Amino acid sequence: MPELPEVETVRKSLAPFVESQTIEDVKIYLPRMIRTHDAAAFRRRLSGQTIHTLSRRGKHLIWHLDEDVLISHLRMEGKFYIVEEDVPQMSHEHVRILFTSGRQLIYHDVRTFGTFDLFAKPQDILTLKPLANLGLEPWDEGFDGTYLKRQFDRRHGPIKPVLLDQTIILGLGNIYADEVLFCAGIHPKRAASNISLKRLESLATCIHDILSKAILMGGTTIRTYENSLGIDGMFQNELYVHTLENEPCRICDTPIKRIKLSGRSTYYCPTCQH
Numbered sequence: 001m002p003e004l005p006e007v008e009t010v011r012k013s014l015a016p017f018v019e020s021q022t023i024e025d026v027k028i029y030l031p032r033m034i035r036t037h038d039a040a041a042f043r044r045r046l047s048g049q050t051i052h053t054l055s056r057r058g059k060h061l062i063w064h065l066d067e068d069v070l071i072s073h074l075r076m077e078g079k080f081y082i083v084e085e086d087v088p089q090m091s092h093e094h095v096r097i098l099f100t101s102g103r104q105l106i107y108h109d110v111r112t113f114g115t116f117d118l119f120a121k122p123q124d125i126l127t128l129k130p131l132a133n134l135g136l137e138p139w140d141e142g143f144d145g146t147y148l149k150r151q152f153d154r155r156h157g158p159i160k161p162v163l164l165d166q167t168i169i170l171g172l173g174n175i176y177a178d179e180v181l182f183c184a185g186i187h188p189k190r191a192a193s194n195i196s197l198k199r200l201e202s203l204a205t206c207i208h209d210i211l212s213k214a215i216l217m218g219g220t221t222i223r224t225y226e227n228s229l230g231i232d233g234m235f236q237n238e239l240y241v242h243t244l245e246n247e248p249c250r251i252c253d254t255p256i257k258r259i260k261l262s263g264r265s266t267y268y269c270p271t272c273q274h
Protein backbone atom coordinates (compact mmCIF):
# COMPACT_ATOMS: atom_id res chain seq x y z
CA MET A 1 0.00 0.00 0.00
CA PRO A 2 1.45 3.38 -0.89
CA GLU A 3 2.15 5.59 2.11
CA LEU A 4 2.69 9.36 2.16
CA PRO A 5 6.23 9.35 0.68
CA GLU A 6 5.12 7.06 -2.17
CA VAL A 7 2.07 9.26 -2.89
CA GLU A 8 4.30 12.35 -2.87
CA THR A 9 6.58 10.57 -5.34
CA VAL A 10 3.56 9.86 -7.56
CA ARG A 11 2.56 13.54 -7.32
CA LYS A 12 6.03 14.78 -8.21
CA SER A 13 6.37 12.39 -11.14
CA LEU A 14 2.88 13.12 -12.54
CA ALA A 15 2.75 16.89 -12.06
CA PRO A 16 4.88 17.88 -15.10
CA PHE A 17 2.72 15.66 -17.33
CA VAL A 18 -0.68 16.91 -16.18
CA GLU A 19 -0.25 20.52 -15.09
CA SER A 20 -1.50 22.99 -17.77
CA GLN A 21 -3.22 20.13 -19.63
CA THR A 22 -6.82 20.71 -20.72
CA ILE A 23 -9.25 17.81 -20.42
CA GLU A 24 -10.99 16.89 -23.66
CA ASP A 25 -12.89 13.82 -22.51
CA VAL A 26 -13.07 11.21 -19.76
CA LYS A 27 -13.69 7.47 -20.06
CA ILE A 28 -15.10 5.78 -16.99
CA TYR A 29 -15.08 1.98 -16.97
CA LEU A 30 -15.91 1.53 -13.27
CA PRO A 31 -18.44 4.22 -12.26
CA ARG A 32 -18.46 3.33 -8.54
CA MET A 33 -14.97 4.79 -8.18
CA ILE A 34 -16.54 8.23 -8.69
CA ARG A 35 -18.23 8.81 -5.35
CA THR A 36 -19.66 12.31 -5.83
CA HIS A 37 -21.20 12.08 -9.32
CA ASP A 38 -22.62 9.60 -11.77
CA ALA A 39 -20.32 8.85 -14.68
CA ALA A 40 -22.10 11.12 -17.18
CA ALA A 41 -22.09 14.16 -14.86
CA PHE A 42 -18.43 13.58 -13.92
CA ARG A 43 -17.44 13.43 -17.58
CA ARG A 44 -19.48 16.53 -18.44
CA ARG A 45 -18.04 18.59 -15.58
CA LEU A 46 -14.41 17.68 -16.20
CA SER A 47 -14.48 18.17 -19.97
CA GLY A 48 -13.03 21.55 -20.95
CA GLN A 49 -11.35 22.22 -17.60
CA THR A 50 -7.58 22.72 -17.29
CA ILE A 51 -5.51 21.14 -14.52
CA HIS A 52 -3.55 24.00 -12.93
CA THR A 53 -1.68 22.24 -10.14
CA LEU A 54 -1.47 18.80 -8.59
CA SER A 55 -1.00 18.95 -4.83
CA ARG A 56 -1.27 16.46 -1.97
CA ARG A 57 -2.66 16.29 1.56
CA GLY A 58 -1.84 13.09 3.44
CA LYS A 59 -2.36 10.36 0.86
CA HIS A 60 -4.91 12.34 -1.16
CA LEU A 61 -3.92 13.75 -4.55
CA ILE A 62 -5.61 17.10 -5.19
CA TRP A 63 -6.17 18.20 -8.77
CA HIS A 64 -6.85 21.95 -8.96
CA LEU A 65 -9.02 22.69 -12.02
CA ASP A 66 -10.62 25.87 -13.41
CA GLU A 67 -13.91 25.50 -11.54
CA ASP A 68 -13.53 22.35 -9.49
CA VAL A 69 -11.20 20.38 -7.25
CA LEU A 70 -10.75 16.67 -7.91
CA ILE A 71 -9.55 14.60 -4.95
CA SER A 72 -8.28 11.11 -5.69
CA HIS A 73 -6.97 8.35 -3.43
CA LEU A 74 -4.92 5.36 -4.60
CA ARG A 75 -5.89 3.18 -1.60
CA MET A 76 -4.23 -0.24 -1.87
CA GLU A 77 -2.84 -0.50 -5.37
CA GLY A 78 -3.94 2.43 -7.53
CA LYS A 79 -1.48 3.67 -10.15
CA PHE A 80 -1.48 6.36 -12.79
CA TYR A 81 0.14 5.96 -16.18
CA ILE A 82 0.76 8.57 -18.86
CA VAL A 83 0.59 7.66 -22.54
CA GLU A 84 1.27 10.01 -25.44
CA GLU A 85 -1.05 8.35 -27.94
CA ASP A 86 -4.32 6.45 -27.87
CA VAL A 87 -3.87 2.87 -26.66
CA PRO A 88 -6.51 0.14 -26.11
CA GLN A 89 -8.00 -0.20 -22.62
CA MET A 90 -5.47 -1.90 -20.32
CA SER A 91 -6.54 -4.71 -18.01
CA HIS A 92 -7.44 -3.19 -14.62
CA GLU A 93 -7.83 0.25 -16.20
CA HIS A 94 -10.87 1.99 -14.70
CA VAL A 95 -10.66 5.67 -15.62
CA ARG A 96 -8.94 7.48 -18.45
CA ILE A 97 -8.57 11.23 -18.90
CA LEU A 98 -7.91 12.41 -22.46
CA PHE A 99 -6.18 15.76 -22.88
CA THR A 100 -6.52 18.10 -25.86
CA SER A 101 -2.76 17.69 -26.45
CA GLY A 102 -3.25 13.98 -27.28
CA ARG A 103 -1.68 12.88 -23.99
CA GLN A 104 -3.78 10.50 -21.87
CA LEU A 105 -3.81 9.75 -18.15
CA ILE A 106 -4.73 6.16 -17.25
CA TYR A 107 -5.90 5.06 -13.80
CA HIS A 108 -5.07 1.40 -13.11
CA ASP A 109 -6.17 -0.39 -9.94
CA VAL A 110 -6.12 -4.18 -9.45
CA ARG A 111 -7.98 -4.02 -6.13
CA THR A 112 -10.44 -1.29 -7.31
CA PHE A 113 -10.50 0.50 -3.93
CA GLY A 114 -9.33 3.82 -5.42
CA THR A 115 -11.68 6.82 -5.31
CA PHE A 116 -12.38 10.08 -7.15
CA ASP A 117 -14.40 12.91 -5.57
CA LEU A 118 -15.21 16.10 -7.47
CA PHE A 119 -16.18 19.34 -5.73
CA ALA A 120 -16.83 22.94 -6.73
CA LYS A 121 -13.72 24.88 -5.66
CA PRO A 122 -14.24 26.04 -2.05
CA GLN A 123 -12.58 28.93 -0.18
CA ASP A 124 -10.55 26.45 1.83
CA ILE A 125 -9.94 22.97 0.43
CA LEU A 126 -9.37 21.59 3.93
CA THR A 127 -13.13 21.96 4.51
CA LEU A 128 -13.86 19.35 1.80
CA LYS A 129 -15.14 16.07 3.19
CA PRO A 130 -12.16 13.79 2.37
CA LEU A 131 -9.73 16.33 3.87
CA ALA A 132 -11.70 17.54 6.90
CA ASN A 133 -10.91 15.98 10.30
CA LEU A 134 -7.41 14.91 9.30
CA GLY A 135 -4.53 15.42 11.72
CA LEU A 136 -1.32 17.39 11.17
CA GLU A 137 1.41 16.43 8.72
CA PRO A 138 4.93 16.56 10.18
CA TRP A 139 5.68 19.68 8.10
CA ASP A 140 2.67 21.60 9.46
CA GLU A 141 3.09 24.42 11.95
CA GLY A 142 2.40 23.12 15.45
CA PHE A 143 3.55 19.55 14.83
CA ASP A 144 5.84 18.83 17.78
CA GLY A 145 6.15 16.81 20.99
CA THR A 146 3.60 18.98 22.78
CA TYR A 147 1.03 18.34 20.03
CA LEU A 148 1.65 14.59 20.30
CA LYS A 149 1.45 14.70 24.12
CA ARG A 150 -1.94 16.46 23.93
CA GLN A 151 -3.26 13.99 21.35
CA PHE A 152 -1.93 10.86 23.12
CA ASP A 153 -3.18 11.90 26.56
CA ARG A 154 -6.34 9.78 26.55
CA ARG A 155 -4.90 6.94 24.45
CA HIS A 156 -4.05 4.25 26.98
CA GLY A 157 -3.57 1.48 24.37
CA PRO A 158 -0.31 0.61 22.56
CA ILE A 159 1.29 3.48 20.65
CA LYS A 160 1.74 1.70 17.31
CA PRO A 161 -1.97 1.70 16.27
CA VAL A 162 -2.32 5.27 17.57
CA LEU A 163 0.43 6.36 15.17
CA LEU A 164 -1.67 5.02 12.28
CA ASP A 165 -4.69 7.14 13.28
CA GLN A 166 -4.87 9.74 10.48
CA THR A 167 -6.88 12.16 12.64
CA ILE A 168 -3.76 12.62 14.80
CA ILE A 169 -0.75 12.26 12.48
CA LEU A 170 -1.51 12.56 8.82
CA GLY A 171 0.59 10.34 6.59
CA LEU A 172 2.10 7.65 8.80
CA GLY A 173 1.43 4.10 7.60
CA ASN A 174 2.63 0.70 8.74
CA ILE A 175 6.17 0.86 7.30
CA TYR A 176 7.08 4.29 8.64
CA ALA A 177 5.31 3.81 12.00
CA ASP A 178 7.72 0.92 12.75
CA GLU A 179 10.70 2.98 11.64
CA VAL A 180 9.84 6.12 13.65
CA LEU A 181 9.30 4.06 16.84
CA PHE A 182 12.73 2.46 16.36
CA CYS A 183 14.27 5.89 15.74
CA ALA A 184 12.75 7.26 18.97
CA GLY A 185 13.56 4.10 20.99
CA ILE A 186 9.90 3.44 21.86
CA HIS A 187 8.49 -0.09 22.21
CA PRO A 188 5.43 -0.47 19.91
CA LYS A 189 3.33 -1.85 22.81
CA ARG A 190 4.07 1.07 25.12
CA ALA A 191 0.90 2.92 26.18
CA ALA A 192 0.68 6.13 24.13
CA SER A 193 -0.50 8.11 27.17
CA ASN A 194 2.51 6.99 29.19
CA ILE A 195 5.40 8.45 27.17
CA SER A 196 7.38 11.46 28.41
CA LEU A 197 7.27 14.80 26.60
CA LYS A 198 11.02 14.55 26.01
CA ARG A 199 10.59 11.18 24.26
CA LEU A 200 7.64 12.54 22.23
CA GLU A 201 9.76 15.49 21.11
CA SER A 202 12.28 13.00 19.81
CA LEU A 203 9.44 11.02 18.16
CA ALA A 204 8.14 14.18 16.41
CA THR A 205 11.65 14.83 15.06
CA CYS A 206 11.99 11.19 13.93
CA ILE A 207 8.63 11.37 12.09
CA HIS A 208 9.62 14.60 10.36
CA ASP A 209 13.10 13.42 9.39
CA ILE A 210 12.21 9.88 8.29
CA LEU A 211 9.26 10.95 6.11
CA SER A 212 11.34 13.78 4.61
CA LYS A 213 14.18 11.38 3.81
CA ALA A 214 11.76 8.79 2.37
CA ILE A 215 10.29 11.47 0.06
CA LEU A 216 13.78 12.48 -1.10
CA MET A 217 14.53 8.83 -1.86
CA GLY A 218 11.29 8.29 -3.79
CA GLY A 219 9.58 6.19 -1.11
CA THR A 220 9.88 2.51 -0.33
CA THR A 221 9.45 -0.24 -2.90
CA ILE A 222 8.42 -3.50 -1.28
CA ARG A 223 6.08 -6.30 -2.28
CA THR A 224 3.45 -5.37 -4.83
CA TYR A 225 3.61 -1.61 -4.78
CA GLU A 226 5.51 0.02 -7.61
CA ASN A 227 5.30 3.62 -8.52
CA SER A 228 3.56 5.37 -11.37
CA LEU A 229 5.78 5.85 -14.39
CA GLY A 230 7.90 2.89 -13.26
CA ILE A 231 10.00 4.84 -10.77
CA ASP A 232 11.22 2.67 -7.91
CA GLY A 233 11.77 4.17 -4.49
CA MET A 234 15.06 3.52 -2.69
CA PHE A 235 14.04 3.93 0.95
CA GLN A 236 13.80 0.13 1.47
CA ASN A 237 17.60 0.22 1.84
CA GLU A 238 17.20 2.60 4.79
CA LEU A 239 14.83 0.45 6.83
CA TYR A 240 16.03 -0.54 10.31
CA VAL A 241 13.21 -2.85 11.40
CA HIS A 242 10.25 -3.10 9.00
CA THR A 243 10.23 -6.50 7.17
CA LEU A 244 13.55 -7.42 8.83
CA GLU A 245 12.37 -10.18 11.22
CA ASN A 246 15.31 -12.18 12.67
CA GLU A 247 17.88 -9.92 10.97
CA PRO A 248 20.45 -8.44 13.39
CA CYS A 249 19.59 -4.89 14.54
CA ARG A 250 21.88 -2.44 12.75
CA ILE A 251 22.64 -0.75 16.10
CA CYS A 252 22.97 -3.59 18.63
CA ASP A 253 22.89 -6.93 16.71
CA THR A 254 19.80 -8.21 18.59
CA PRO A 255 17.49 -10.12 16.18
CA ILE A 256 14.53 -7.96 15.07
CA LYS A 257 11.18 -9.26 16.35
CA ARG A 258 7.84 -9.36 14.60
CA ILE A 259 4.50 -9.24 16.46
CA LYS A 260 0.90 -8.54 15.46
CA LEU A 261 -0.66 -5.35 16.82
CA SER A 262 -4.26 -4.54 15.83
CA GLY A 263 -3.90 -7.07 13.04
CA ARG A 264 -0.82 -5.41 11.51
CA SER A 265 2.69 -6.87 11.43
CA THR A 266 4.90 -4.81 13.67
CA TYR A 267 8.71 -5.03 13.71
CA TYR A 268 10.97 -3.77 16.50
CA CYS A 269 14.29 -4.28 18.26
CA PRO A 270 13.69 -5.61 21.81
CA THR A 271 16.96 -4.04 23.00
CA CYS A 272 16.84 -0.58 21.41
CA GLN A 273 13.08 -0.06 22.03
CA HIS A 274 11.69 -0.12 25.57
Ligand SMILES: [Zn+2]
Nearest residue numbers: 249252269272
Ligand atom coordinates in the same frame (compact mmCIF):
# COMPACT_ATOMS: atom_id res chain seq x y z
ZN1 LIG B 1 18.80 -2.76 18.53
